[in-house]
Amino acid sequence: MGAPKVLYPVASLSNEEYPDHIPEFRQFEKDFNVVYKSFDQPFEDIKELFRTGDLNDVEAIWLTGAVIRLQYPFNDLIDYFPETLRVIALPWVGHDRIDGAQLRSRGIHLVNIGDAPSKDVADIALQLTLGTFRYTHFFERKLRESNGSIAKAREVIGGTDVDTKTREPLPPTDPKRKNYTKYVTVGGKALNSPAGKVAGIVGLGSIGKEIAIRLWAIGMEISYTKRTPLKDGELSGLPYKPTYFNSFEELIPHVDLLVLAVPHSSETTHLINKDTIKLFKRGARVVNIGRGSAIDEDVLLKALDDGTINSAGLDVFQNEPNIDPRFVNRHDVTILPHLGSFTEDNFRNSTLRTIENIRDVLVNGGQGIHLVN
Amino acid sequence: MGAPKVLYPVASLSNEEYPDHIPEFRQFEKDFNVVYKSFDQPFEDIKELFRTGDLNDVEAIWLTGAVIRLQYPFNDLIDYFPETLRVIALPWVGHDRIDGAQLRSRGIHLVNIGDAPSKDVADIALQLTLGTFRYTHFFERKLRESNGSIAKAREVIGGTDVDTKTREPLPPTDPKRKNYTKYVTVGGKALNSPAGKVAGIVGLGSIGKEIAIRLWAIGMEISYTKRTPLKDGELSGLPYKPTYFNSFEELIPHVDLLVLAVPHSSETTHLINKDTIKLFKRGARVVNIGRGSAIDEDVLLKALDDGTINSAGLDVFQNEPNIDPRFVNRHDVTILPHLGSFTEDNFRNSTLRTIENIRDVLVNGGQGIHLVN
Incomplete structure (x- = not known):
């Protein structure tokens, strides 16, 4: 019997997708039989991989964005997971897209990275x-658009009118600008202290x-x-x-x-x-x-x-x-483009927690360090 | 003898420049003889206003941006201030442009707004x-430039190359982009947790x-x-x-x-x-x-x-x-375009503190609540 098989779904087979720049992940690749499999294929084919193909003895799945972007609901796969599967590990927090109850009924642990991010x-x-x-984001952009003129970036302050289409505050030179206030506003919205x-x-x-x-x-x-x-x-x-x-x-x-x-x-x-x-x-x-x-x-x-x-x-x-x-x-x-926990530090921490979780289930017989309730 | 005269220098004579939307300022206008004077005139003329004109009995100056933007150094005026002048009040904190030592030697108090902002x-x-x-500022702009596509705003992540002229990170589709990293970077710079x-x-x-x-x-x-x-x-x-x-x-x-x-x-x-x-x-x-x-x-x-x-x-x-x-x-x-303490709350607080400071010197005979050391 070899090392437990862990599925790491990828979009393509490019090695850009897995974190082997992290030493602990390279060790994980030595300790387990990590299978990289493209999920860019029809539902029927993936299903067969789990039932009769080389995923029919997989013991863990390390979820990735490739699975979330599937053309069919991930949950439709659950019925076809092999009996050997013991844990699905999310290298992130949110688990609303995954049917945890159905996984539990199959005896499969669903784990995430807890409070890491x-x-x-x-x-x-x-x-x-x-x-x-x-309104810092707005002034940051204005300063760039005004090619570095602080006066120009600030000229909209005190104005109350906005362009009805773009919703951009109107500068004093705009003939459509009618009103002015002594309050510290942009486009009629007050700048305040929290x-x-x-x-x-x-x-x-x-x-x-x-x-x-x-x-x-x-x-x-x-x-x-x-x-x-x-x-x-x-x-x-x-x-x-x-x-x-x-x-x-x-x-x-x-x-x-x-x-x-x-x-x-x-x-x-x-x-x-x-x-x-x-x-x-x-x-x-x-x-x-x-x-x-x-x-x-x-x-x-x-x-x-x-x-x-x-x-x-x-x-x-x-x-x-x-x-x-x-x-x-x-x-x-x-x-913001869903930055959430997008940092090098969190990427490393969430990789380490995912490794811990899988190791806990497959090696120690635990239920995962960060079991999703 | 009328109410003490307070000079409020303005750029023009537009009433947009003084904070009479604040009730305490309107009361201040009643309690003192507030003179609004355009400083958009030659040094010789301003000098004469202080020596023999209607500013020759001024007791306080409420500094404004109009004075900071003068064509000659504000400090050149100090010699011409009348003997009646007892306080110069800054409705902000920074006083590096004002010659405090020279003012002290003339017995003029220099006050600011303390820790208000x-x-x-x-x-x-x-x-x-x-x-x-x-790199939130960068991603905010990218999301707008990409017309709201989160994927497009994030495509530069992992890239290490920047355009040598603009210093903008190169997207994966740019033929000049040579390198990719698995680290969480933009243009070769890491995104980190503080x-x-x-x-x-x-x-x-x-x-x-x-x-x-x-x-x-x-x-x-x-x-x-x-x-x-x-x-x-x-x-x-x-x-x-x-x-x-x-x-x-x-x-x-x-x-x-x-x-x-x-x-x-x-x-x-x-x-x-x-x-x-x-x-x-x-x-x-x-x-x-x-x-x-x-x-x-x-x-x-x-x-x-x-x-x-x-x-x-x-x-x-x-x-x-x-x-x-x-x-x-x-x-x-x-x-950012020197936003500092730019809020409605601070504008109000700094107005109130300036009133307090001037009142303390002119009415109570104090040295100002927030004397600059």
Whole structure:
């Protein structure tokens, strides 16, 4: 009997796809029988590989983007996995696309990387928060567009009008610009300090807690909602005292900034919708680093237009891998291409955790270090 | 004898220039004899206004940008100020352009707004820090340029080559792109987590301390240098324990991120120069929110090219109000148009503090609440 077989699905057979620049991964390749298999083939063929082909004795699958981008639902494969399969390892956190219940019924462990990327994701939430308060992303772009003229980059400050098509703030020289304010605004939206304002975090799990400490450090008061409030033991170590709200609907009227840090589920779909949008304080900010499905984007865009929402910071979108073109030219959104935990450090950590998880199941007979509940 | 006369210099006589949208300022206009005077006139004429014109009994000057943009040095006016002048009030922090010693010798108090904008400026330092580690500014722009395609915005990841002219990272489709890496890079520069890395802050005053708590919250270790180390009393309230270094030269070899938070002075001019640049760890990051003069920009640009410095975040520049055009297209810098404390909240606070300062001197006979040392 050879080393346990681990499937590493790839899009092509290019070695660009697997992390053999990490020494621990090279050791993993020695300890296990790692099979690189292109998944760019019809469902029937993949099915047969699992049933009668050379994947019929596979013991672990290291999931990759190649599987997520399949032309058929990954879950349709589960019935055809061989009896030998004991673990499916996600080198990331989100598992909403995978049918965990069905895997459990087959005795297959589903593992992810736990809280490894929490700090990195929270940094993106912080970046987006600062963007919504200070319009930094907008001024960064303006300074480049003005070829390095600070005066030109700042000339839109105080203006209240925007181009009705592009939603770009109008400069003083534009004949369509009618109004001016002494308030510190761009396109009619105020630039504010986050200090002293109230942040509401939806989902105070591992990522949410990392977000909370960051928002506390920039002077914000922390409120949150989640299924069960934090216990005394969890609260005692924190430098801030968060205020708990029983529901999303009770939380939002209190917040100047709402941060969505929830995974996708039926309960978190369209948390921001045409009814809940009415509950916001006028001029509140919204940040989403969880899943795009949490926001009805039509509702958000309308709220940005009418000033209900001052600005938004989005790392995730409803229709990824594309985003609604109405976001592209707006000055009152910060948009990022789902950067999440995209760092060299996290790539290394998530590789190491995936190795640990697979080793725990296949070698130690455990259920994986980071079993998905 | 009427109310004390306060000069409010303006560029034109448009009322757009003074903050009468703030109720406390309207009260100030009632309590004092506020004179709005255009400074857009020759030195000889301004001089005469102070000597024999209607400014010869002015008791306070509320400085404005109109004075800073004069065609002659503001300090040349000091000799001509009338004996009645008791206070010059800056509605901002930086006072390096004003000859405080000369004012003191004339018995004129120079006041600023103290630590009012510290949190806002520290937020910009934090934003720039996250930008240098995560290249968020670059990806924000890319997502817009790619008309909202997340895949297209991310295609440069892993590439090591940049266009030699624009310094833009080359996409995989570019025939000039030769190299690929499995590391998480853009244009050969690594994307990293700040967590666990060492930040060195130059100048741990009111702004520096606000920066420190923010960098601690994103998981960084805090080092610093300043003329005198923090006292035990100042340290006891902090959630982190900062490491003190005696000098800039001793600090920099230890840091993954250097944050410059120093005012302009002969001692802080070109702290980063052709000698000190050699002391950095390879791939360190640099953030400057103090004064542009602290960095020899030729040296920084070369260090960015050769990888000595991974990336830089700059809110201030050597040649404001313009910036070196070599920064404009680079992907490895985040550039902001000197946003500093540009918020509605700070504008209000600094107006209130300026009123307090002038009232303290003219009404209470004090030396101003926030006397510049």
